Amino acid sequence: MTISRDSIVDWIKAFAVAIEANKDYLTDLDSAIGDADHGANMHRGMQAAVGKLPTVADKDIGTILKTIGMTLVATVGGASGPLYGTLFMQLGTSTAGKMELSLADWTAALEAALGGVVARGKAAVGEKTMVDALTPALDALKSAAGSDIAAALKASAAAAAAGRDSTIPLVARKGRASYVGERSAGHQDPGATSSHLLLQTAADHLK
Amino acid sequence: MTISRDSIVDWIKAFAVAIEANKDYLTDLDSAIGDADHGANMHRGMQAAVGKLPTVADKDIGTILKTIGMTLVATVGGASGPLYGTLFMQLGTSTAGKMELSLADWTAALEAALGGVVARGKAAVGEKTMVDALTPALDALKSAAGSDIAAALKASAAAAAAGRDSTIPLVARKGRASYVGERSAGHQDPGATSSHLLLQTAADHLK
Amino acid sequence: MKKLINKAEDVVPEALAGMAAAHADMIKVFTNPNYIVRADGPIQGKVGVISGGGSGHEPMHGGFVGMGMLDAACPGAVFTSPTPDQMLEATKAVNGGAGVLHIVKNYTGDVMNFEMAADLAKAEGIEVAAVVTNDDVAVKDSLYTAGRRGVGVTVLAEKMTGAAAEQRRSLKDVAAVCQKVNDLGRTMGMALTSCTVPHAGKPTFDLPEDEMEIGIGIHGEPGRKRMKLASAHEIVEMMAAAVVEDLPYKSGDEVLAFVNGMGGTPLIELYLIYNELEAYLKGKGIKITRRLIGSYITSLEMAGCSLTLVKLDDELTKLWDAPVKTPALRWGA
Amino acid sequence: MKKLINKAEDVVPEALAGMAAAHADMIKVFTNPNYIVRADGPIQGKVGVISGGGSGHEPMHGGFVGMGMLDAACPGAVFTSPTPDQMLEATKAVNGGAGVLHIVKNYTGDVMNFEMAADLAKAEGIEVAAVVTNDDVAVKDSLYTAGRRGVGVTVLAEKMTGAAAEQRRSLKDVAAVCQKVNDLGRTMGMALTSCTVPHAGKPTFDLPEDEMEIGIGIHGEPGRKRMKLASAHEIVEMMAAAVVEDLPYKSGDEVLAFVNGMGGTPLIELYLIYNELEAYLKGKGIKITRRLIGSYITSLEMAGCSLTLVKLDDELTKLWDAPVKTPALRWGA
Numbered sequence A, B: 001m002t003i004s005r006d007s008i009v010d011w012i013k014a015f016a017v018a019i020e021a022n023k024d025y026l027t028d029l030d031s032a033i034g035d036a037d038h039g040a041n042m043h044r045g046m047q048a049a050v051g052k053l054p055t056v057a058d059k060d061i062g063t064i065l066k067t068i069g070m071t072l073v074a075t076v077g078g079a080s081g082p083l084y085g086t087l088f089m090q091l092g093t094s095t096a097g098k099m100e101l102s103l104a105d106w107t108a109a110l111e112a113a114l115g116g117v118v119a120r121g122k123a124a125v126g127e128k129t130m131v132d133a134l135t136p137a138l139d140a141l142k143s144a145a146g147s148d149i150a151a152a153l154k155a156s157a158a159a160a161a162a163g164r165d166s167t168i169p170l171v172a173r174k175g176r177a178s179y180v181g182e183r184s185a186g187h188q189d190p191g192a193t194s195s196h197l198l199l200q201t202a203a204d205h206l207k
Numbered sequence C, D: 001m002k003k004l005i006n007k008a009e010d011v012v013p014e015a016l017a018g019m020a021a022a023h024a025d026m027i028k029v030f031t032n033p034n035y036i037v038r039a040d041g042p043i044q045g046k047v048g049v050i051s052g053g054g055s056g057h058e059p060m061h062g063g064f065v066g067m068g069m070l071d072a073a074c075p076g077a078v079f080t081s082p083t084p085d086q087m088l089e090a091t092k093a094v095n096g097g098a099g100v101l102h103i104v105k106n107y108t109g110d111v112m113n114f115e116m117a118a119d120l121a122k123a124e125g126i127e128v129a130a131v132v133t134n135d136d137v138a139v140k141d142s143l144y145t146a147g148r149r150g151v152g153v154t155v156l157a158e159k160m161t162g163a164a165a166e167q168r169r170s171l172k173d174v175a176a177v178c179q180k181v182n183d184l185g186r187t188m189g190m191a192l193t194s195c196t197v198p199h200a201g202k203p204t205f206d207l208p209e210d211e212m213e214i215g216i217g218i219h220g221e222p223g224r225k226r227m228k229l230a231s232a233h234e235i236v237e238m239m240a241a242a243v244v245e246d247l248p249y250k251s252g253d254e255v256l257a258f259v260n261g262m263g264g265t266p267l268i269e270l271y272l273i274y275n276e277l278e279a280y281l282k283g284k285g286i287k288i289t290r291r292l293i294g295s296y297i298t299s300l301e302m303a304g305c306s307l308t309l310v311k312l313d314d315e316l317t318k319l320w321d322a323p324v325k326t327p328a329l330r331w332g333a
């Protein structure tokens, strides 16, 4: 069992659809502790990314994912632009030349992606950022090593959901939400929420 | 029976109190068809006028009324400043040197005052201004010539009230309310309203 | 009422004190009666140019006092014409022997108060001329009204008139420039929200969340009509058409375009409006050769804008380009 | 949402088109990616000074492009940091061989995007330095936050840094001036009302009619605390105390005071606030020797203000006084 290139393309599209469906929700979350643009930012970026897909859909997975990353860097802006851009560029670097991915490939790619996000944003778990969704998702993937891909992806999405929820009580220490200090507690982090969507659509579409 | 100097002073004070009590009401009327300042304008002016009273209360009626007029010109501003200023200055000119007024003196003084207002503002009856309250008040005074002063003043106040009410259906043709054209119909004119207060307090206090 | 103020009655004196403290290099502020003069005036042999009106329209007029524009401004209470004593003192203060021009916006109160002041000044031997601005096309100009309101053109007229005075032209010539700007200028305004007069404490009018007022006055006076909120494109089309057709401005005309914010409108929206206006005028063959974009004649915190055009010729263009150094308008100095 | 716009997604490009049309004598606007450069640049031998950030803060930064201030500005989406490709193109466009300085407001997004752009520019052989402004005393500066936000000081730093670059100082010196202004500057802001991000379509936060938010950010980010609406006197006392005590500014200090409107605040209120600020500082023995009053770093239509102080010495005073000719700030030219 492997993850096909076409399902990677499907996943990108599905993520764009999920972002569109959750645009106002993400923006509402960002209104509470940020500046009310996370939904619009991600939507603008993913629309551009989907627009770029036809030019690379027949290339290898690494090229596709790198292109998505570069597109996001050039269109999203804000904090999420460099972070999601780096995430996809690292996914792409890790999968360069591949036409399909094993579970181990995918796990390694996500590890590289998370590494890139942390290198760029310097956030640790517990600081109320997308890292709080991505880290448990990666851990779940690692724990599922050797098992069925669908099950592993599902476990990783579930872990991302739990990670997302874990941000609610946290006091933000990174990004714009850190400016409100204690008042950020009680609100769900928008970036962790979009990151869960990323991994949920991955579980739903990668095969 | 005559009107005493002291009752003239009382009247000025009572008019100031009536303006204060109706400040928000006058401003509300001015909000609908003007610029929401008639109450504040008249209040500012009458406070200053009352403040000036002690310096002239022992002078003749003409001096008192002229001083009030000049004070209003220098403190009210807007359309009502020159108009009420002129009104009082003309009352003063007409009563120069007098220590008491007969009904005929008062009627002549109001005639001069209205003449001054019309000369300055060029409004005719029916154009939705203070002239609509002052004109019938003067007419009522004239009709009451020879009768009891109290009754004449009462009739003149009642006529001013009717004149004030007559402005409601009118379309404004003078002053700021004329800018709204047809939309001014249905609203009571603020200046006619304050002019009624002027004549009502006269009826209540002149003796 | 949400305002950065102390007591309603202290708004004007305290803001004037702030202006005085901030701009001592350009202006001097007198109180009781209130007026603002150029720090370097009176200038012998130069016509003095004065304006004034209610407060709440800042920077107009006080922010326009200085080299190349006004010699004095008389601020009244909020939205209330100043009084003759202010204008008289200002007239005397700026009199350099060449006469004084009063630029008066066409409101009954302003006109009457300036008239009384001019009579008093003339009685003291000062030559006074007056020009009444009345550029607001939203108001029907007929025998049955107080005529059109003076709005946006006033700002532009003050600039060009001030430049003419700076050239030591005669009172008659300076007044003629002012009259010419007024005659070649037209304005239309609109509001998205009401303003709140400090003394009144509540909005002058209510405007539902999906409506706007077209043809609003600068004191929150009701306008031509209330309509459903429209796009910037439609709003500009509607307002610019009313302005263009009124003079009318014709294909081949060169104009000064003034996109003005009413006080609560952010600059990003004014630039967007300017973009629409230029496109609209281009379609009519009218060329914008000079422009002013910003909040210069305001209505407290009202959100909205006004569009003003002035047809330019060589003389007016040069007067517009001439140096000006005031708190609110400055170039070439 | 009441705005003078067409579609939410067209606000930034249409406003940029308006700026381009309005100020062709001073600036050139490029699109895809979006950036604004001086019409007369690049200038050989002069350090290029660049800034950028989300839109919605107009006139910052685009309105500050021109002689004596910025060589380029990169406008992002509303309240969203621009992207590295914009900054890279702008950096290349203004490079006159003496290096390029990036002035970056301290927001995670801005810092990361500018870092990426600097890496790309360096890879193309352009010398790049960056100064991050972080003057907002409302935010706790600790290891556990993203640090203080860059706010009002940015405007003043851009002016003085631009003046230093105009003198042909080296990249190191120009960056040092910028750093110095930032180090000597502190700001605090407050809001009376929320702003509405066009894409969001509704206010970022709700503020009851009798409350205000102290320590607000320029993106409508929540501030230090929410309080009952207070008088201008109390508001200034509270904000100025936080600013003064932070550096701290001391008796005998000379300062540049910047009273900034958030976009929906009328000028009359800003002058009233300035009056309070000057009185407060006088009480502390701090002397305002230069000042800026107006809406220069805004948050769309938010009502509110911010107070910025920069401690001045001879060098900074001269840099402040140096001629500047941009759409939004202009003197001596």
Ligand SMILES: Nc1ncnc2c1ncn2[C@@H]1O[C@H](COP(=O)(O)OP(=O)(O)O)[C@@H](O)[C@H]1O
Residues within 6 Å of the ligand: A030, A034, A035, A037, A038, A039, A041, A042, A077, A078, A079, A080, A081, A083, A117, A120, A121, A122, A123, A128, A129, A130, A131, A174, A175, A176, A189, A190, A191, A192, D079, D080, D081, D108, D109, D110
């Ligand atoms: N330093 C960081 N590391 C990781 N994630 C971060 C960091 N800073 C912010 N984020 C994420 O970015 C999200 C906000 O993105 P967005 O609203 O698009 O950008 P901005 O904060 O610039 O407006 C936050 O919810 C958080 O998850």
Ligand SMILES: Nc1ncnc2c1ncn2[C@@H]1O[C@H](COP(=O)(O)OP(=O)(O)O)[C@@H](O)[C@H]1O
Residues within 6 Å of the ligand: B030, B034, B035, B037, B038, B039, B041, B042, B077, B078, B079, B080, B081, B083, B117, B120, B121, B122, B123, B128, B129, B130, B131, B174, B175, B176, B189, B190, B191, B192, C079, C080, C081, C108, C109, C110
């Ligand atoms: N030309 C005029 N003649 C007589 N009265 C007038 C004239 N113009 C205005 N008024 C009166 O003045 C009143 C408005 O006064 P006020 O609100 O104080 O001044 P402003 O209109 O300048 O704001 C109107 O209600 C009207 O009665």
Ligand SMILES: [Mg+2]
Residues within 6 Å of the ligand: A030, A034, A035, A036, A037, A038, A078, A176
């Ligand atoms: Mg955000």
Ligand SMILES: [Mg+2]
Residues within 6 Å of the ligand: B030, B034, B035, B036, B037, B038, B078, B176
């Ligand atoms: Mg009125």
Ligand SMILES: [Mg+2]
Residues within 6 Å of the ligand: B035, B037, B078, B079, C054, C079, C080, C081, C109
């Ligand atoms: Mg008035």
Ligand SMILES: [Mg+2]
Residues within 6 Å of the ligand: A035, A037, A078, A079, D054, D079, D080, D081, D109
């Ligand atoms: Mg943002």
